[in-house]
Amino acid sequence: MTVTLITGANRGIGFEAAHRLVDAGHIVYLGSRDLERGREAAEQVGARALQLDVTEEESVQAAVRLLRAEAGALDVLINNAAIAGTWNGPGEITATDMESVYATNVIGLVRVTHAFLPLLEASNSPVVVNVSSSGGSLARCSDPTSLEASFPMVAYNSSKSAVNMITVQYANAFPKLRINAVNPGFTATGLNDHQGTQTAGEGAEIIVRMATIGSDGPTGGFFEVDGSVPW
Template sequence: MTITLISGANKGLGLEAARRLVLLGHTVYLGARDREAGEHAAADVGGTFVPFDITDDESVAGAVEFIGAREGVLDVLVNNAGISGGRIPALETTADDVARVFATNVLGIVRVTHAFVPLLDRSDAPVVVNVGSGMGSLTVTTDSSRFESTLTGLAYPASKAAVSMITSQYAKALPRFRVNVVDPGYTATDLNGHRGTQTVEEGATAIVAMASIGPDGPTGTFVDRNGTVPW
């Protein structure tokens, strides 16, 4: 049985990924800050809720203890939780605005990954999936044929570019692990006010695919549901 933890799994992409991974036979732990929403989501998909605030050391340590006591191992970590930071024009964005987004989107991933590496290291085939974005790609956001090139912002794109870099570095530092970053695409979720052009089913495809790879799977890659995403 594959033991999987997904952060931010009470709705949107995280919930859909949890649903599909349960169907694939994973034992899925759904992490969320909101207990009521998290428990409802877990019951809905057949998973287990774990209280989980990725910006809080004590909360993350509690999640490690909870899963460690129940399973003794973690096979797959999906770092899905993230925030947009709001639609603040670039020239009106302050350092505090950027810091708030980085605290969740970047430092949250580092905090969670660092805390769960010991449990992941007990797995025969440890996998880490970081949910990034095409908005974090310099190539994509400067390609006039791509929708992402029409959007301007500081905090969110910068945070997702950082996610790509920390993924690449973790992949090198953890050679036995499979560590990849995925771009779900412009998906209709609360993050963008449901303006996205993809369904959550489409958006979760790359997450589920990379959460399902084996020890011979890729590592240090950036992909979406159609293939490789340029850095």
């Protein structure tokens, strides 16, 4: 069976992705900072709860040890954990604001990916899905007519641009892996105080689609439900 790990999956898009992948026959490890909340969420969908704080090295290493002992390999890693941080624009953003968001959205993603690479390479068809955002698209944010340009969230948007570049660099370095970034769309979740225009289930659709690609699937791309997203 396909073994899948989703970070930040006790609610929102990650939770919905876990639900759908369990239904698709995956063994899903539902990662969350709070183990009790993770257990409650995992019980609802038939997943396995895993304590995982992407900002803490020991937490990540403990998760690696558990998966190595229980599964021996990891087929799908979904880097979903993220925070929105402050909505401050360029005139108000501070270095501290940036550090807080980057600690989870960028450094945390690299910490988890690096730690699980050996288990991914032990898989016959390894896949990594990095949950990004169209807010990280330079093309869309530089278009004054776009929705993305109306949300000048310096910390969050730039962190997702970093995720996109990290995705490309990993894809170039590890051609055996299928590594892609995805844009779930403007989804109503706790991340944005439920201000999105679509449900968490709708947002999870592209994550699930890219999590289930085969070894002949794309890599190094940026996708949403309707196709590729411009960088």
